[in-house]
Structures are given as C-alpha cells and as structure tokens.
Amino acid sequence: MKNYLYIFAKLIFLFLAQASQAETDATTVLRKAQAALAAEDYETAYDTYQIAAQKHHSALAQFSLGLFYRNGWGRDTNNVTACQWFEKAAVQGIPVAQHFTGSCLEQGLHRTENPELAATYYQKAAEAGHYVSYCDLGRLHMAGKGIEKNAVLALELCLSPAMQGSLSAQIQMGKFLLEGDASIRNPLEAIHWFETAAQQQSSEAFYYLGMIVRQGLLQNHTPQKARQLFEQ
Numbered sequence: 001m002k003n004y005l006y007i008f009a010k011l012i013f014l015f016l017a018q019a020s021q022a023e024t025d026a027t028t029v030l031r032k033a034q035a036a037l038a039a040e041d042y043e044t045a046y047d048t049y050q051i052a053a054q055k056h057h058s059a060l061a062q063f064s065l066g067l068f069y070r071n072g073w074g075r076d077t078n079n080v081t082a083c084q085w086f087e088k089a090a091v092q093g094i095p096v097a098q099h100f101t102g103s104c105l106e107q108g109l110h111r112t113e114n115p116e117l118a119a120t121y122y123q124k125a126a127e128a129g130h131y132v133s134y135c136d137l138g139r140l141h142m143a144g145k146g147i148e149k150n151a152v153l154a155l156e157l158c159l160s161p162a163m164q165g166s167l168s169a170q171i172q173m174g175k176f177l178l179e180g181d182a183s184i185r186n187p188l189e190a191i192h193w194f195e196t197a198a199q200q201q202s203s204e205a206f207y208y209l210g211m212i213v214r215q216g217l218l219q220n221h222t223p224q225k226a227r228q229l230f231e232q
Contacts (some may be wrong), residue, residue, distance in 0.1 A: 012208070016084065025056065026052060026056035026058055027051045029048060029051055029055075029056065029061075030049075030052050030058060030060060030061060030083050033045050033048035033049045033052060033061065033064070036048060037064070037073075040167035042068070042073045042074025042075075043074055045073075045074075045147035046065070046068055046073075046074060046075070049061045049064045049065050049068075050065065051224045053065055053085075053088075057092075059088075059089045059093065059094050059097070060089070060094070061090035061093070062086075062088040062089040062094075063085065063086065063094045063096065063097045065085045066081075066082045066083070066084075066085030066086040066097065067082070068082075068098075069081045069082035069085065069094060070082040070086075075188065079104075079109045080109060080110045081110075082100075082104075083100070083101065083104035083109045083110035083111075083183040084110050086100040086101045086104060087101045087104070087110070088180075090121060090124075092180050093128065093158065095124075095125045095129055096125070096130055097135075098120070098121045098122075098124045098125035098128065098130070098133075099121070099122065099125040099130050099132075099136070099213070101118075101121045102118040102119070102120075102121035102125065102136060102181065103118070103129045103136070104118075104123040104131065105117050105118040105121065106118035106136075106140070106145075115140055115145045115146025115148070116146040116147060118146065119137055119140050119146060122134075122136045122137040122140070123137055129219075131160065131161040131164065131169075132161045132166045132167065132168055132169050133168075134157040134158055134160065134161055134169075135158040135161060135162075135168065135169045135172040135173075137157055138153070138154035138155065138156075138157035138158040138172070138174065138176070139154065141153050141154040141157070142154040142180050142181060146181075149181075151176075151180055151181035151183050151184045152183070152184060154176060154180070154184075155173070155176055155177075155180075155184055158172050158173050158176065159173065162193065162196075166208070167197055167200050167202055170193045170194075170196050170197040170200075170202075171193070171194070171197050171202065171204055171205060171208075173190075173193040174190045174191075174193035174194040174197065174205070174208060175190075176190075177189045177190035177193065178190035178208065178212070187212065190208075190212070191209070191212060194208045194209050194212070198232075203232075206229050206230070206232040207229075207230065209229045210227075210229035211231040213229060
C-alpha cells in the first residue's frame with residue numbers, strides 16, 4: 001500500500017510539473033506573438049499565434065487569429081475563417097469572442113443563420129462582462145428574431161450599458177425609441193440618447209439628430225440646423 005501511494009503521489013507531482021511547464025511555454029509563446037503584433041510584424045505574429053492555438057489550445061490565440069481575418073492584418077479579410085476562430089475561443093469562455101460568435105450566427109457567416117443560438121452567445125457574453133451584448137440580445141427581442149418578441153425587455157436589457165456610457169448602447173437605445181415597436185416608441189427619449197452619444201462625437205448620433213430635425217420631430221428647428229447636424 002505504501003509503495004502504491006508513493007507511486008501515485010509521484011505521478012501527481014509529475015503531472016502538475018508538466019502542466020505548469022506547459023502553461024509557462026504557452027505564456028512565452030503568447031508574449032512573443034503579442035510583441036510581434038504590436039510591432040506590426042503580422043507574419044511572425046500570425047505564425048506564433050497559430051502555434052499557441054494549435055499546440056497549447058490557447059483561447060486568446062484563437063480569438064487573435066479571428067481578429068487577423070476580421071481586420072485584414074497582413075492578409076485578406078475572411079469572415080468565414082474569422083468566425084470559425086471566434087467560435088473556438090467562445091467555447092473556451094472569451095466574452096468578446098462569444099459576442100462576435102453571436103453576430104456570426106445571426107448573420108449566417110460561417111454556419112446556417114441561427115438567431116436563437118446567437119441570442120445564447122450574446123447572453124453568455126453579457127453575463128461574462130461584455131455588457132453591450134445585452135443590446136444585441138435586446139435587438140433580437142425587439143424584432144422577435146429567433147426568440148420571443150418583447151420590446152419592453154429589449155429596452156430594459158440595453159438601458160444599463162447605455163447608462164454606463166457605452167456609445168453603441170446609447171445609439172441602440174435611440175434607435176429602439178425612434179424606430180422600434182410602437183408600444184415603446186418615444187422620439188423625445190430617442191433624442192436624449194442621440195444627444196448623449198453626440199457628446200462623444202458620434203457621427204451616427206449627429207446623423208440621426210439631423211434626420212429628426214428634418215422630419216420636424218423637434219420644434220423651432222430650421223433646415224439650417226439639420227444641415228449643420230449632417231455636416232457634423
């Protein structure tokens with residue numbers, strides 16, 4: 001029995017040592033890849049991320065490879081390949097990768113369009129801290145696309161990230177209130193959110209404010225004011 005326990009303890013020690021070494025090796029490879037990317041040495045960065053993704057199964061490396069194809073870093077953009085890498089990273093729990101995977105599935109970029117599964121990924125991303133994903137989940141609820149149509153819930157989901165200062169969430173709140181379901185439409189509230197976003201110099205916010213003025217939804221505003229907003 002003592003010999004058995006000794007052998008078992010030795011095996012555990014060797015396993016932990018190997019796991020620790022593997023983790024150290026993966027960290028070293030990732031640092032090398034990140035340094036190359038920062039220096040815009042895209043080929044070296046890409047090859048090194050490939051090693052980290054395939055040999056060490058690094059979620060960060062998988063996500064980074066997706067960004068190479070999404071952003072066209074040193075290669076042609078390829079949404080299909082980008083989405084495939086994002087989904088690998090999403091399965092391992094990278095919140096932004098979960099958000100991108102939701103977008104990929106909603107648009108049907110790398111697999112058959114699946115808004116219901118997209119909603120699941122948006123939910124996971126939001127719960128993991130990528131709060132703006134709540135707005136995309138809300139957008140699906142607003143349209144009843146793949147999930148229950150619920151305009152009130154859509155607003156509730158997007159309100160928190162908008163109040164926390166997320167520019168994209170503020171824009172989405174404005175769109176919901178201006179163009180969404182009739183049950184929650186409120187142009188004055190929409191104006192509030194577009195003006196809030198415009199304070200961050202959002203060109204999209206200025207565009208919507210210009211449209212609101214041109215459509216006569218704001219009193220005492222002239223065509224010149226609309227032109228000024230469009231120019232901004």
